[in-house]
Amino acid sequence: MTPQGRILGIGPTDNTSDQRTPRQRLRLIPEQARSSFVPVVPARFITRSHEWDMTRTAPDRPRAAGVPIEVTGTVRTQSGRPLANALLEIWSANHYGRYRHVEDHSGLKLDENHLGLGRVLTDEDGRYKFWAISPGAYLARPDIGRWRPKHIHMSISGGSSRLITQMYFPDEPNNAADPMAILMGGAFERNIGKPRDVAGADVDEAFDFDIVMGGRNATFFE
DSSP states (O other), X not given: OOTXXXXXXXXXXXXXXXXXXXXSOOOOOOGGGGGGGSOOOOSSOOOOTTTTBTTSSSTTSOOOSSOEEEEEEXXXXXXXXXXXXXXXXXXXXXXXXXXXXXXXXXXXXXXXXOOOEEEEEOOTTSEXXXXXXXXXXXXXXXXXXXXXXXXXXXXXXXXXEXXXXXXXXXXXXXXXXXXXXXXXXXXXXXXXXXXXXXXXXXXSEEEEOOEEESSTTOOOOO
């Protein structure tokens, strides 16, 4: 970013990303006016107790098909301070690579026990945890044979900021060809979850994914 603004390049896309890319230079908001542009964030978000478990549609329902995983991490500000009471909204495809969404016309199999939506709050130390079904890869661009690797979408709201990003999985064969990996280059590693021991949890795999809201070391936005 410079006082004259910047232009973001357009890389390979899924046919929608380029529609969200600015076509004109970004311009700095004068410091004295910035408070007018700060989002209004509730003093405290509220979630239901079971929303962190995306492996079921409700506590008394069967678990969805696929590999249950646990994702944990810490949300921090750009200065490194843990961000307490941040809201994470999570969504992902099911085991077969299908989203429960009216615009998913892939024809892949739906799972009646998989909604693919969840929410969780960070604790006082900025930590979060949720369970999910390891999502399937899917063919995003049939016209050119481009597959999207396994990934989980996250929206993080806290302080005066919101970040929408994706967590990828290590050693996925389609990672290197994904548009985000191509645009991010070596920094793509920031958006890959780190495997860890499940430590007795009721899941088969576990990953750490720390999130930084802005600054030089920020987690990349979607």
